[in-house]
Amino acid sequence: MNERIHDLQTPVADAGTGFVRVGMPVSRVDGRAKVTGEARYAAEHPAHDLAYGVVVGSTIARGRIAGFRLREALAVPGVVEIITHENRPRMRSFDLFYKDMTAPAGAPFRPLYDGEIHFSGQPVALVVAETFEAARYAASLVAVDYLPQQHETNLMSQLARSHKPKPLKAGFSPPPDERGDAEAALLAAAVRIEAEYYSGVEHHNPLELFASTVIRGEDGHLTIYDKTQSSQNSRWYVSRVFGLGKDKVTVRNPYVGGAFGSGLRPQYQLPLAVMAALQLRRSVRVVLTRQQMFSLGHRPETLQRIRLGADRDGRLRAIVHEAVAETSCYEDYVEVVVNWSGQLYACDNVKLIYRLVALDQSSPMDMRAPGAAHGVHALEVAMDELAWALRLDPLELRLRNYAEQDQMKGLPFSSKALRDCYERGARRFGWARRPLAPRSMREGSELVGWGMATGTWDAMQMFARAGAVLHADGRLVVSSAATDIGTGTYTAMCTLAADALGLRLEQVMFQLGDSNLPVAPIEGGSSHVATVGSAVAGVCAKLQKRLFRMARRLHNSPFAKARFDEVEFAGGGLRLRRQPSVAMSVEEVMAAAGEAAIEEKYLMLPKVLKQKKYLRATHSAVFCEVKVDEAFGTVRVTRVVSAVAAGRIISAKTARSQVSGAVVWGISQALHEETHADHRLGRFMNHNLAEYHVTVNADVRDIDVIFVDEDDRVVSAIGAKGVGEIGIVGVAAAVCNAIFHATGRRVRSTPMTPEKVMAPGGDVSVSAAL
Amino acid sequence: MDIAVKNAGGAQAQAAPRYPLSLRINGQPYELEVESWVTLLDLLREHLHLTGSKKGCDQGQCGACTVLVDGRRINACLSLALMQQGREVVTIEGLAEGARLHPLQRAFVAHDALQCGYCTPGQICSALGLMNEGQARCRDDLRELMSGNVCRCGAYPQIVDAVEEVMFGSAGAEERDRPVIVGMVPA
Numbered sequence: 001m002n003e004r005i006h007d008l009q010t011p012v013a014d015a016g017t018g019f020v021r022v023g024m025p026v027s028r029v030d031g032r033a034k035v036t037g038e039a040r041y042a043a044e045h046p047a048h049d050l051a052y053g054v055v056v057g058s059t060i061a062r063g064r065i066a067g068f069r070l071r072e073a074l075a076v077p078g079v080v081e082i083i084t085h086e087n088r089p090r091m092r093s094f095d096l097f098y099k100d101m102t103a104p105a106g107a108p109f110r111p112l113y114d115g116e117i118h119f120s121g122q123p124v125a126l127v128v129a130e131t132f133e134a135a136r137y138a139a140s141l142v143a144v145d146y147l148p149q150q151h152e153t154n155l156m157s158q159l160a161r162s163h164k165p166k167p168l169k170a171g172f173s174p175p176p177d178e179r180g181d182a183e184a185a186l187l188a189a190a191v192r193i194e195a196e197y198y199s200g201v202e203h204h205n206p207l208e209l210f211a212s213t214v215i216r217g218e219d220g221h222l223t224i225y226d227k228t229q230s231s232q233n234s235r236w237y238v239s240r241v242f243g244l245g246k247d248k249v250t251v252r253n254p255y256v257g258g259a260f261g262s263g264l265r266p267q268y269q270l271p272l273a274v275m276a277a278l279q280l281r282r283s284v285r286v287v288l289t290r291q292q293m294f295s296l297g298h299r300p301e302t303l304q305r306i307r308l309g310a311d312r313d314g315r316l317r318a319i320v321h322e323a324v325a326e327t328s329c330y331e332d333y334v335e336v337v338v339n340w341s342g343q344l345y346a347c348d349n350v351k352l353i354y355r356l357v358a359l360d361q362s363s364p365m366d367m368r369a370p371g372a373a374h375g376v377h378a379l380e381v382a383m384d385e386l387a388w389a390l391r392l393d394p395l396e397l398r399l400r401n402y403a404e405q406d407q408m409k410g411l412p413f414s415s416k417a418l419r420d421c422y423e424r425g426a427r428r429f430g431w432a433r434r435p436l437a438p439r440s441m442r443e444g445s446e447l448v449g450w451g452m453a454t455g456t457w458d459a460m461q462m463f464a465r466a467g468a469v470l471h472a473d474g475r476l477v478v479s480s481a482a483t484d485i486g487t488g489t490y491t492a493m494c495t496l497a498a499d500a501l502g503l504r505l506e507q508v509m510f511q512l513g514d515s516n517l518p519v520a521p522i523e524g525g526s527s528h529v530a531t532v533g534s535a536v537a538g539v540c541a542k543l544q545k546r547l548f549r550m551a552r553r554l555h556n557s558p559f560a561k562a563r564f565d566e567v568e569f570a571g572g573g574l575r576l577r578r579q580p581s582v583a584m585s586v587e588e589v590m591a592a593a594g595e596a597a598i599e600e601k602y603l604m605l606p607k608v609l610k611q612k613k614y615l616r617a618t619h620s621a622v623f624c625e626v627k628v629d630e631a632f633g634t635v636r637v638t639r640v641v642s643a644v645a646a647g648r649i650i651s652a653k654t655a656r657s658q659v660s661g662a663v664v665w666g667i668s669q670a671l672h673e674e675t676h677a678d679h680r681l682g683r684f685m686n687h688n689l690a691e692y693h694v695t696v697n698a699d700v701r702d703i704d705v706i707f708v709d710e711d712d713r714v715v716s717a718i719g720a721k722g723v724g725e726i727g728i729v730g731v732a733a734a735v736c737n738a739i740f741h742a743t744g745r746r747v748r749s750t751p752m753t754p755e756k757v758m759a760p761g762g763d764v765s766v767s768a769a770l
Numbered sequence: 771m772d773i774a775v776k777n778a779g780g781a782q783a784q785a786a787p788r789y790p791l792s793l794r795i796n797g798q799p800y801e802l803e804v805e806s807w808v809t810l811l812d813l814l815r816e817h818l819h820l821t822g823s824k825k826g827c828d829q830g831q832c833g834a835c836t837v838l839v840d841g842r843r844i845n846a847c848l849s850l851a852l853m854q855q856g857r858e859v860v861t862i863e864g865l866a867e868g869a870r871l872h873p874l875q876r877a878f879v880a881h882d883a884l885q886c887g888y889c890t891p892g893q894i895c896s897a898l899g900l901m902n903e904g905q906a907r908c909r910d911d912l913r914e915l916m917s918g919n920v921c922r923c924g925a926y927p928q929i930v931d932a933v934e935e936v937m938f939g940s941a942g943a944e945e946r947d948r949p950v951i952v953g954m955v956p957a
Contacts, residue, residue, distance in 0.1 A: 031879035034887030035871065035894060037822020037862035044821035077785030132816055133807045134786070207826040207834055207888040207922045257824070257888030258922050290827040486886025486923050657882045657925060664924025689831040689920060696917040700926040 003469055003597070004477045008514050009033070009040055009254045011490055013505040019571065020498050020505045022718075025653040029505065030255070030490045039255040042227040043211035047283035050213075051080055053276050054135040055269065055292055056125040056142045058117045061151035061682025062360045065115035065124060069143035073127060078134030081280060082142065083126045085112045089242075089278045091271075097240040101233045102264045102366070102522060105166035106331030109362070110241075111268040112275065117146065118330055119362040120153075120683035121295030126272045128280065132287075151360040151682040155301045155326045162324050162355035166332045171460065171525055175338050176408050180349030185318035189309025193385045197306065197378035198749035200674040201684070202299040203692060204367050206485075208257020210296065211287040212273040222277060224251045226270050229263035230522035232481050235515035237266040238274055254513035256485040260665075261366035263485065264524050267296050294687035297365030298675060300325040302337060302374050306382040309349075314392050314400045316347040321379065327356045328363040335364075335371030341379045342408065343615070344456055345401040360682055366524065368665055369725035372457055373732070374750070377669075380453035380733030381748065384740065393436060394452055394737065395426060406615035414614035414714035417645035418454070421621035424706050425643030426452075429623035438744035446627040446636075449742025455620035455730030459647065459712065459721035460527040461606045465518035466535035468497070469599045470543055472590040474572065476503055478539065479511040482532040483523035487724055488654025492529050493536050495651050496718065500540035501547075501586065502569035510536075518601065526618070526722030529650055531604070534717040539602035544569055546600060550593040551584055558582045604717075616715050618646040618726040622666070624734035628742045633754030637667050637699070637735055643706040647721030652707070659705045659727035666731020668695040674751050693751075793854050795820070796864025804851050811835045811846035814861060822862035822891045826920070833919030836892035836899070837861045843899025862891035865898075874898060877932035885923035893919045897933045909934055 004010070011030035020026050033039040058065075070082050091113065092098075098108035111123050125142050129135035152158060167174040186192060206227075213225040222244070228234045228251070235251040238244060256263065273286040288296075302325040309318035321341040327333045338352040367373070387394040399422065405412050426432065434450045435441065441448035466480045478497045484490050493510040497503070511517060520532050548567060551574060552559045559567065559574070559582075567574045575583035590598075625639035640663050649655045672693035675684045686692045705727075711719040732750055739757060740746050747756045788803040795818070804813060811828070814820040814837070826834035828847045835846040838860040865872035874894050877883070884890040896919045906912050912930050921929065934940070 027879050028882060028884070030887065031882075031884065032871070032875075034884055034890050035862075035875040035878045036866055037820075037891045039887055040821060041824075041888060043825070044815070046819055131805075132812060133805060137807070205922060207824070207832060207886070207920060209825060209828075256886060258886040260922075287825070290829070290831075486884075486888075488885070653882050654885075657885055657923075657928065660927060661885060661924030664926060668924075688829065689827050690829075694920060694922065695924065695926075696920060697926040697929065698913045698917040700913070700924070703927050 004479065004509065004511055005514055008252065008511060010509055010511050012509050013494065015506050017505040020495050022495060022499045022650050023652055026491055026495050026505065026651055028488060028491050028654060029494050030484065041208050041255050041257050042225045042253065043209065043213060043285060043287045045213045045215065045225045047213065047215040050283045050285055051128050051130060051276065051280060052132040052135045053126045053128045053273055053284050053286035054139040055123045055272060055286065055288060056127065056139050057121040057292055057295060058124050060117055060146045060148045061120040061153060063117045063146050063148040065117065066145040066147050068125065073138040073141040076134055076138040076141065078130040079127065079138045080130065081128045083112065083128065083275055083279060084124065085114050088112045088275055091241055092243060100237045100265050101230065102170055104331050104333045105168035109330060111271050118328065119295065119360055120681065121292065123268050123272060126276055126286065128276045128284065153359050153361055153677055153682040154679040155303070155357055155359065158357045158359065159303065159324055162357045165334045165354065165356045167334060169334050172334045173336060173339060175352035175354050176342060178351045179408065182318045182320050182349040182351035185349035186307055186309040186320060189317040190312045191389055192307065192309045193382060193389050194307040195382060195385060195748055197304045197381060199302050199374040200750070201301045202367060202669065202673045203294055203675050204260040204262035205293070205689065205692065205694060206258030206260055206262055209287050209290065210267050210269050210293055211285065212270045213285040214273045214277040215283045216277050216281065220248070222249045222274065224249065226251050226253055227256060227263055228253050228266060229259050229483050229485055229524055231513055231515040232519065233522055234266045234270055238270065241271055242274060242278065251515040252513055253483055256483060259485040260368045261370060261524065262296060264366055264522055290689060291687045294675065294684045295362055297362055299367035300327065300333065300364035304378040306378055308382055308386050310386055310390065314390050314397045316345055316401045318349040319347050320351045322353040323375065324355050324357060326359045326361060326364065328361050329358045331363040332356055333364040335366065337371040337375035340372055340376045340456055343406065344379065344403060344454060346403045346407065347401065368662065369457060369728045372725065372729045373669060376455060376729050377733045380730055381736050384451065384737040385746065391436065395422060395431060398422065398454055411613060411615045414616045415710050415712040416619060417708045417710045418619035418621065420708040421619055421643035421645050424708055425621040425623050425641050428704060428706060429641040431623055438741050443627065446629050447742040449626050449628065449738040449740065451734045451737025451741055452621065452623045453730035453733035453737060455622060455726055457526060457618045457725045457729055459530065459616040459618050459715045460525050461530045461716055462521035462527055463605050464520045464531050464535040465601065465603050466539040467518045467599070467601045468539040468543055469597050470586065471597045472587065472595060474503060474507050474586045476501060476508045477511065478508065478536055479517045480520045480532050480535055481515055481517035482512040482520040482528060484512060485523055487523065487528065487658060488651050489523065489528060489532065491654050492533060492651040496533055496536050497540050500537060500569065501543060502571055502573060503586065504572065526724040526726065529720045530716035530722050533650060533720055535602055535604035537718045538604050539600050542600040542602055543598070546598055547574060547586065547589055551589045554592045558584065611714055614714050618721045620644045620726050620730060622730040622734040624738045626735060626738040626742055628739060628757065630743060630758065633758030635671055635739060635752065635757055639702045640731065641704045641706065642727060643708055644723065644726055645708045645710045646723045646726055647710050647712040647715055648719030649707050650718065650720050655723045656705045658723045660703045662727025663703045663731050664695050664700055665728045667699060667735065669728070669750055670732035670735035671751050789852055791852055791855055793857050793859060795859045796861060806850065806852055808851045809847055810849040810851045810854055813851040814846060820861055820863050824888050824891060826888065833896060834889050834892040836895045836919060838895055838899055841902050843896050862895060865894065873936045874932065877935050881928040881932040883925050883928035883932040885925055889919060889921045893921065893929055901937055906937065
């Protein structure tokens with residue numbers, strides 16, 4: 001019986017937490033480990049005879065390595081080895097072996113495979129030394145000779161050579177075919193608006209540095225603590241790249257210091273650390289610097305154009321949404337940018353176009369609400385522009401175009417409580433008191449504006465397995481190779497299991513973060529609770545039935561004549577629903593049946609046939625207040641109300657933090673975040689947290705999160721949809737619309753920095769070409 | 771108890787000379803020999819395995835490495851270990867008394883003032899330093915004075931709730947909004 005993995009750090013709720021129900025605001029079960037510093041992240045696991053690797057990155061964006069001058073670096077005392085493409089251990093050559101579970105179409109980057117340079121900052125050498133300091137110093141002495149080639153990193157100068165992307169990426173759907181005749185309907189429309197929207201490159205910047213600690217066992221087995229959103233994805237990648245059997249490699253990630261999409265694909269510190277461990281036959285740790293993390297991948301720079309046509313009463317007659325984004329020269333990174341515009345509002349004539357430009361950059365990567373964060377942003381700003389053109393309340397415009405069903409295939413929504421989001425959000429915010437005209441409200445030296453936007457995201461489910469062992473003393477260990485990047489997976493799964501079996505929360509342990517655990521998908525796309533949670537519910541249901549059968553079979557059992565649906569699990573055991581005094585604790589049943597432990601396993605497969613009959617999505621309504629000092633162009637977001645419809649909420653406290661944190665991301669997208677490139681060098685220049693601005697405490701005031709009632713048993717057996725992405729979608733648009741309401745200026749590029757907000761003339765356009 | 775610390779390389783020859791360093795960490799005296807290029811943060815994390823103090827940027831921009839030195843909050847990544855000769859260092863590992871959490875730690879859990887947890891030790895140590903400074907009077911002050919600690923998960927409102935509860939006894943009481951105040955964060 002696989003009781004549990006004993007040397008895997010696993011949190012348990014504090015003693016005395018007691019009985020919990022799904023939906024209760026339960027304190028994070030991993031809270032104690034995190035506030036005491038006991039939780040160990042990827043770079044924090046000790047190993048005997050550990051060597052330190054420091055990465056050297058390329059200084060050119062495109063070309064070849066002519067050679068290395070390593071004498072000086074090798075002379076640094078403590079340096080053990082410098083690994084380059086010239087002396088690396090054997091690795092597979094075929095592209096296929098480098099494709100992780102989330103790879104897009106193309107030929108994935110192969111770290112240290114050869115001397116070709118594909119992007120600035122590409123790893124070209126790994127310096128390994130006895131101490132971190134020696135490795136870092138020696139890395140600064142590594143000299144690389146390049147044969148540079150002309151590079152191109154500027155999307156805006158390369159729009160003319162865009163191409164239709166290869167759509168092969170899990171979870172991606174290309175834009176659907178045009179419905180109706182959008183151009184004709186646009187020409188015929190009584191009111192039209194047209195605008196371009198620009199969003200620059202953004203970087204995830206999780207606070208934990210990307211790191212891998214490879215611990216080599218005496219038998220050569222590699223236990224790898226990796227910063228990843230899927231231990232099994234990293235394990236699969238290492239096995240395939242280095243030709244190592246599944247039994248030779250274990251990847252662990254019990255604690256992950258944020259990721260936001262940057263940990264979906266195995267990052268290059270992982271194969272580099274493995275290379276060093278294989279070559280040197282010892283344990284190795286590789287930690288990237290903050291600067292190096294800017295070469296891992298990013299939210300792609302994207303230019304969009306939206307044209308809307310409407311009747312005088314505001315009903316949409318035509319939507320045309322076009323987007324051009326950048327990708328690398330070796331992969332077609334794709335995300336859903338424009339499709340939302342054919343789904344969110346009722347409209348018979350819709351044309352959607354999405355194209356890519358290949359640049360000498362690292363491949364972009366999914367970043368929180370990939371595609372939607374800027375795609376829905378553009379649509380929601382355009383809707384606000386249309387509302388003002390019609391002199392119509394922006395919320396009223398959205399209600400007049402409310403989509404009751406999927407408009408491509410006529411499918412119903414599995415659930416859609418967006419109307420409730422609008423209503424409850426508006427009421428909480430006080431939207432009804434909003435004057436229609438911009439520049440209507442002022443407080444001291446600041447103009448005040450109120451804006452709103454709609455948000456949407458997919459409600460996805462993948463497949464997963466879960467295992468569970470119930471002990472005679474009432475302890476329950478549930479496991480799945482899931483991940484908790486700070487989202488609350490531990491807490492949600494423990495809550496589901498404790499509720500299912502009527503146990504105290506502290507009796508339940510949920511093990512995740514080890515590639516040897518039952519199969520689980522990557523933690524991404526807001527699908528983890530719907531997926532792993534349904535597997536946990538499934539395995540607990542099997543345990544319930546098993547316990548019930550055991551109890552019923554006992555000599556003189558009080559449940560001898562009961563049916564399964566007549567009992568409930570609560571108060572530490574099972575009891576008759578109609579007569580709760582007839583009860584047995586789990587411990588009593590196990591003791592009477594003479595069982596030390598019972599084990600169940602469950603494979604959760606999505607009910608695909610049923611799911612395909614519905615459009616499955618989460619929705620939100622975001623309301624926001626800004627105060628703008630016109631003289632300085634400074635914007636303060638003083639109040640945000642986010643009303644979210646995301647199915648049944650499993651863990652209310654952690655889910656609330658997910659949405660609230662995503663609102664902070666939205667404020668950051670709106671006002672702060674942008675990575676600037678120097679195209680002469682082909683490299684990102686503000687690659688640090690002083691110059692790449694993220695929202696800090698002083699930038700945030702009131703954030704009010706409302707979960708409206710939804711319970712969606714099509715999306716998942718537990719009724720949940722997922723809350724990771726939905727909280728960010730629409731926030732930046734609400735901020736933009738509030739800035740317009742405050743100032744009368746429409747800022748069409750993010751971030752909406754002071755120089756744009758105070759630009760004379762009102763409109764801030766981005767480019768003439770698309 | 772005195773702990774002699776060897777570098778990871780053990781007996782292997784190290785050219786970089788080492789210097790003696792005496793300091794107290796979480797109440798415990800340490801007599802160490804340290805190379806001059808080792809930062810306080812790397813001493814804690816790599817040499818003493820006190821990994822509660824986090825490395826998020828290694829250049830004083832994120833605050834994840836915040837520790838208290840003689841009661842003042844500093845970025846451990848910006849200090850060489852040898853600069854702390856004779857000092858009293860307190861890290862996140864030194865706050866709880868056995869299983870009994872420090873009130874700030876309890877408040878952070880209760881208010882869910884964390885998600886991934888990576889910035890959390892720095893946030894809590896920073897809040898302790900802030901309380902020692904005695905400047906904060908209201909939530910806006912807390913926001914300003916906690917802005918040296920980046921929380922990428924965006925738990926800022928809950929962090930302010932938690933610190934406010936410990937400092938002022940109650941959470942959620944909102945004072946009048948006022949424009950940005952600059953220049954309050956001690957250098």
